[in-house]
Amino acid sequence: MSERRFNFQLHHTDGSARAGELETPHGNARTPFFMPVATQATVKGLTPEEVKGVGAQVVLSNSYHLYLRPGVETVAKFGGLHGFMGWDGPILTDSGGFQAFSMGPLRKVTDDGIGFQSHIDGSRHNFTPELATANQEKLAPDIAMCFDQCIAYGATEKEVRQAMDRTHRWAKQCFNAHQSSPTGASSGQALFGIVQGGTFPELREESAGAISSIPFHGYAVGGLAVGENKEDMYRFTDQVVRLLPSDKPRYLMGVGSPEDLVEGVSRGVDMFDCALPTRVARNGSLFTPNGRVDITKSKYQEQHDPVDASCDCYTCQNYSAAYLRHLFRSKELLGLRLASIHNLRFVLALMERMRESIVEERFDSFRREFLQVYKPADEAARQRQKGRWLLTHSG
Amino acid sequence: MSERRFNFQLHHTDGSARAGELETPHGNARTPFFMPVATQATVKGLTPEEVKGVGAQVVLSNSYHLYLRPGVETVAKFGGLHGFMGWDGPILTDSGGFQAFSMGPLRKVTDDGIGFQSHIDGSRHNFTPELATANQEKLAPDIAMCFDQCIAYGATEKEVRQAMDRTHRWAKQCFNAHQSSPTGASSGQALFGIVQGGTFPELREESAGAISSIPFHGYAVGGLAVGENKEDMYRFTDQVVRLLPSDKPRYLMGVGSPEDLVEGVSRGVDMFDCALPTRVARNGSLFTPNGRVDITKSKYQEQHDPVDASCDCYTCQNYSAAYLRHLFRSKELLGLRLASIHNLRFVLALMERMRESIVEERFDSFRREFLQVYKPADEAARQRQKGRWLLTHSG
Numbered sequence: 001m002s003e004r005r006f007n008f009q010l011h012h013t014d015g016s017a018r019a020g021e022l023e024t025p026h027g028n029a030r031t032p033f034f035m036p037v038a039t040q041a042t043v044k045g046l047t048p049e050e051v052k053g054v055g056a057q058v059v060l061s062n063s064y065h066l067y068l069r070p071g072v073e074t075v076a077k078f079g080g081l082h083g084f085m086g087w088d089g090p091i092l093t094d095s096g097g098f099q100a101f102s103m104g105p106l107r108k109v110t111d112d113g114i115g116f117q118s119h120i121d122g123s124r125h126n127f128t129p130e131l132a133t134a135n136q137e138k139l140a141p142d143i144a145m146c147f148d149q150c151i152a153y154g155a156t157e158k159e160v161r162q163a164m165d166r167t168h169r170w171a172k173q174c175f176n177a178h179q180s181s182p183t184g185a186s187s188g189q190a191l192f193g194i195v196q197g198g199t200f201p202e203l204r205e206e207s208a209g210a211i212s213s214i215p216f217h218g219y220a221v222g223g224l225a226v227g228e229n230k231e232d233m234y235r236f237t238d239q240v241v242r243l244l245p246s247d248k249p250r251y252l253m254g255v256g257s258p259e260d261l262v263e264g265v266s267r268g269v270d271m272f273d274c275a276l277p278t279r280v281a282r283n284g285s286l287f288t289p290n291g292r293v294d295i296t297k298s299k300y301q302e303q304h305d306p307v308d309a310s311c312d313c314y315t316c317q318n319y320s321a322a323y324l325r326h327l328f329r330s331k332e333l334l335g336l337r338l339a340s341i342h343n344l345r346f347v348l349a350l351m352e353r354m355r356e357s358i359v360e361e362r363f364d365s366f367r368r369e370f371l372q373v374y375k376p377a378d379e380a381a382r383q384r385q386k387g388r389w390l391l392t393h394s395g
Numbered sequence: 396m397s398e399r400r401f402n403f404q405l406h407h408t409d410g411s412a413r414a415g416e417l418e419t420p421h422g423n424a425r426t427p428f429f430m431p432v433a434t435q436a437t438v439k440g441l442t443p444e445e446v447k448g449v450g451a452q453v454v455l456s457n458s459y460h461l462y463l464r465p466g467v468e469t470v471a472k473f474g475g476l477h478g479f480m481g482w483d484g485p486i487l488t489d490s491g492g493f494q495a496f497s498m499g500p501l502r503k504v505t506d507d508g509i510g511f512q513s514h515i516d517g518s519r520h521n522f523t524p525e526l527a528t529a530n531q532e533k534l535a536p537d538i539a540m541c542f543d544q545c546i547a548y549g550a551t552e553k554e555v556r557q558a559m560d561r562t563h564r565w566a567k568q569c570f571n572a573h574q575s576s577p578t579g580a581s582s583g584q585a586l587f588g589i590v591q592g593g594t595f596p597e598l599r600e601e602s603a604g605a606i607s608s609i610p611f612h613g614y615a616v617g618g619l620a621v622g623e624n625k626e627d628m629y630r631f632t633d634q635v636v637r638l639l640p641s642d643k644p645r646y647l648m649g650v651g652s653p654e655d656l657v658e659g660v661s662r663g664v665d666m667f668d669c670a671l672p673t674r675v676a677r678n679g680s681l682f683t684p685n686g687r688v689d690i691t692k693s694k695y696q697e698q699h700d701p702v703d704a705s706c707d708c709y710t711c712q713n714y715s716a717a718y719l720r721h722l723f724r725s726k727e728l729l730g731l732r733l734a735s736i737h738n739l740r741f742v743l744a745l746m747e748r749m750r751e752s753i754v755e756e757r758f759d760s761f762r763r764e765f766l767q768v769y770k771p772a773d774e775a776a777r778q779r780q781k782g783r784w785l786l787t788h789s790g
Contacts, residue, residue: 040721040722040725040727041718041721042722042725042727042729044727044728044729045727045728045729045732046729047729047732065725069721069724069725070696070717070720070721070724074696074697074717074721077697077699078699078715078717078718084715084717084718084721085718086713086714086718301465301469302469302472304472304473318481319481320473320479322465322469322473322479323436323473323479323480323481325465326435326436326464326465326469326479327435327437329464329465330435330437330460330464332435332437332439332440333439333440333728333731333732334437334439334440334441334442336728337440337442337728337732
């Protein structure tokens with residue numbers, strides 16, 4: 001890593017919404033930002049140049065996946081993820097905790113860590129806070145995450161408390177391991193803590209206190225967007241963010257859809273990640289200012305205009321909706337690519353517009369106007385899709 | 396179409412090998428050239444910019460596929476294939492004859508044309524020489540092909556003669572239809588005739604005479620690379636090319652592999668097309684100066700060098716073999732793309748080097764040196780793969 005260290009500067013606030021800048025060893029990133037998901041060291045179908053081209057500043061990779069394949073030692077031989085995948089901007093990795101959570105019956109949680117079977121070959125592995133931290137040091141992202149125990153929506157208060165208490169103990173273990181390692185904190189790598197506590201306000205308050213008592217470089221809200229309804233997600237985001245230190249970046253994990261990004265920013269969140277924009281793109285579902293549309297519908301058969309005439313992305317600047325529809329109906333790879341580019345650009349342009357409106361102190365009217373026009377995807381369909389996705393452990 | 400017309404100029408010969416230039420309504424192309432296959436109006440996984448970036452001058456699309464989906468009328472509403480797919484260079488379309496041939500039991504050939512069932516929805520269709528020509532006028536490529544009857548390797552002389560006689564009659568019908576249509580020859584679109592005759596030297600001679608007696612803009616050798624061994628393919632290419640007018644471009648359809656391109660050029664062929672480079676790329680088989688390699692092999696696990704250190708393509712300039720291997724093992728879309736870019740560049744750079752060696756009158760030594768080092772893929776594996784491909788009618 002370079003001499004540059006991790007730092008966060010808050011430049012503007014507008015209500016609870018914030019605009020700032022993150023400094024990392026691989027360059028700066030203006031907040032609030034959205035991180036495209038590069039689960040297996042690639043944003044599905046896109047080159048690093050294309051990911052940069054849609055306006056991404058930071059990408060997220062999954063250490064669970066990379067630990068299993070190609071292996072963290074292999075990635076380390078390329079100088080970490082930056083050298084391996086050819087992305088020269090900031091990278092954040094998750095710890096593997098969420099993937100372990102999403103594996104259902106294939107995993108076993110103890111106070112020591114999480115044992116699981118590989119989804120690739122069934123081989124047995126065990127993640128501890130120390131191993132998860134060491135794995136991320138080998139992957140060498142700019143930001144590593146604490147190993148935590150996420151818990152399913154609907155768990156009892158007792159179960160949630162047990163997982164939360166573990167998460168707090170593990171957070172200290174991760175912090176200590178990262179502090180003492182020559183490839184950890186002293187190398188310039190940041191480590192973020194994760195607040196858990198499910199949908200129990202008292203637990204959320206306790207967790208926010210426990211986690212923010214450890215001097216992490218940033219704080220994440222975990223355990224949301226896992227099946228609870230949107231009102232709960234917004235409520236607990238709101239509650240936790242208010243309890244976090246204002247001089248550190250706040251990261252809402254696994255969010256989200258365009259409307260959730262707007263709601264998150266309005267509550268003071270600085271960082272987001274989600275596979276949704278690229279995942280739904282590969283199903284032919286494209287974002288427009290009015291909501292998601294299905295590009296395979298016959299109404300696009302002869303549409304010369306792009307899918308979103310207001311969009312400045314490569315796809316909308318160069319291809320008709322009719323051609324995009326043809327690619328999807330013909331199951332052509334280029335369709336997946338063009339749709340992914342558009343959906344990422346839609347979300348990243350939304351982040352840029354939100355930041356601008358914060359700086360110009362008109363965020364609230366921007367939010368109102370956006371949400372007035374944008375029709376969220378059907379909630380029931382959304383939950384079903386999320387459930388299916390959690391079952392398949394896919395990126 | 397523009398005012399520019401179709402024209403061919405022969406600039407250099409070196410033995411039988413030729414270097415020239417094709418003028419088309421959408422720009423010039425230096426011969427000999429290889430056309431990447433854009434079966435369904437897209438070179439699988441690549442943008443037009445990337446296809447141009449690997450050095451492609453002309454692409455080939457399949458009118459059979461485009462007739463079924465999205466339909467030639469739809470493409471016509473976008474000003475033809477150029478507008479529909481966003482490729483501004485020359486385009487050649489095949490007539491659908493070869494696809495009809497490859498459909499086996501789903502097709503029925505009469506003197507009037509070929510009846511077939513759609514591989515998409517089983518609907519019934521009938522291609523006649525006139526319809527195939529009209530379809531291609533609607534698709535508006537720079538070069539259209541005559542509707543012909545290709546016949547399987549191993550057919551009897553009687554069967555081959557019958558198909559050849561039909562092909563000759565259909566060639567006249569195609570020529571006449573194309574001459575009289577305002578969107579045909581008078582629009583600047585070229586039409587090429589196709590020589591058939593299977594593996595019977597007398598029939599090949601007769602077919603070359605019959606087809607070259609019609610003043611087409613160029614002449615193709617059809618009915619090869621359909622299962623015969625390489626010696627036969629080279630022998631019949633040699634025989635037919637010698638019987639074609641030297642002032643017109645010669646196109647060897649469905650070829651080929653790197654070694655076949657070298658052998659074709661050495662026999663005086665000017666144009667080639669084949670899905671092989673992109674098809675094997677998607678299976679992780681990459682061209683190198685020594686032959687094809689399987690990128691998923693464990694020897695690449697930690698290879699920092701690209702798959703072909705001598706290659707100037709985007710893939711080899713930017714990614715390690717280890718990363719490419721990781722993408723393939725992880726079934727990541729980007730792997731298909733990077734491999735396709737490399738294989739196309741390998742073939743197109745080979746064409747450029749052949750042209751240079753012809754201009755500098757050292758083609759024969761270039762050919763010898765290339766073939767000495769390049770180890771062709773196993774012949775038996777090649778035939779099996781081709782057979783599988785013909786069965787699935789895939790591009």
